[in-house]
Amino acid sequence: MIQLHNVSLAYQNDASALNGITLHIEKGEFVFMTGPSGAGKTTLLRLLYGALTPTRGQVLIDGQNVSRLTSSQIPYLRRSIGVVFQDFKLLPSRTVFENVAITLEVLGWGRADIGKKVMHILRQMGLESKIHLTPQRLSGGEQQRVALARALVNDPKILLADEPTGNLDDVNKNQILNIFKEANIRGTTVVVATHDRRLIENSHKRLVILNKGDIVEQLEKEESLKSV
Numbered sequence: 578m579i580q581l582h583n584v585s586l587a588y589q590n591d592a593s594a595l596n597g598i599t600l601h602i603e604k605g606e607f608v609f610m611t612g613p614s615g616a617g618k619t620t621l622l623r624l625l626y627g628a629l630t631p632t633r634g635q636v637l638i639d640g641q642n643v644s645r646l647t648s649s650q651i652p653y654l655r656r657s658i659g660v661v662f663q664d665f666k667l668l669p670s671r672t673v674f675e676n677v678a679i680t681l682e683v684l685g686w687g688r689a690d691i692g693k694k695v696m697h698i699l700r701q702m703g704l705e706s707k708i709h710l711t712p713q714r715l716s717g718g719e720q721q722r723v724a725l726a727r728a729l730v731n732d733p734k735i736l737l738a739d740e741p742t743g744n745l746d747d748v749n750k751n752q753i754l755n756i757f758k759e760a761n762i763r764g765t766t767v768v769v770a771t772h773d774r775r776l777i778e779n780s781h782k783r784l785v786i787l788n789k790g791d792i793v794e795q796l797e798k799e800e801s802l803k804s805v
């Protein structure tokens with residue numbers, strides 16, 4: 578489902594963020610990426626949804642070379658990928674309901690179907706009493722769940738999440754982890770970049786460790802528990 582072949586990425590200031598990475602993630606897998614600040618985690622995620630083009634190498638999603646997609650084809654790729662950004666990127670002047678509905682509006686869903694689907698996912702996230710509020714009236718954990726609801730409302734093939742539990746307490750962290758696991762059980766391939774050791778230890782999933790733009794270690798799910 579996700580294949581990186583010898584992928585390098587240098588930013589304009591010549592800083593090399595990734596140095597010839599090769600990584601395969603199968604359909605239905607759940608993978609954590611970790612590593613110190615500056616290791617290249619965010620860069621790798623951005624390559625997967627076509628926000629960056631590799632300087633060298635290939636990124637394939639479902640067999641499609643992402644860097645060969647035209648600017649009019651990129652939106653189609655993104656429809657199959659839910660993304661949760663480090664800073665949530667919620668629309669501040671829109672309500673919780675509207676922030677989530679936007680994913681389906683872009684896909685051309687009808688009003689009634691949008692209403693049903695959005696309410697369903699907001700109930701799952703425990704946010705049904707907050708639908709009319711704007712994001713600044715929510716806690717950090719609630720904002721994070723809105724961002725997740727927006728990313729997952731159309732049952733994407735792939736979910737990419739960048740540091741999704743930063744600043745959350747343990748109860749909220751577990752809730753987010755459970756949401757990822759449920760999406761994964763429903764068939765979504767999940768890739769999470771995080772520094773959060775507890776999250777990784779509690780999840781028993783495959784772990785890819787990056788450092789200075791290289792994959793320095795990969796642990797299968799049985800190993801990740803004891804070795805992190």
Ligand SMILES: Nc1ncnc2c1ncn2[C@@H]1O[C@H](COP(=O)(O)OP(=O)(O)OP(=O)(O)O)[C@@H](O)[C@H]1O
Nearest residue numbers: 588589590592594613614615616617618619620621
């Ligand atoms: N927009 C940019 N322009 C220039 N260099 C960048 C840019 N974004 C990231 N970099 C550099 O690329 C390298 C990898 O950064 P990246 O954000 O991918 O790391 P990260 O592992 O996600 O770090 P963190 O855990 O702090 O979020 C770093 O050396 C960083 O300084």
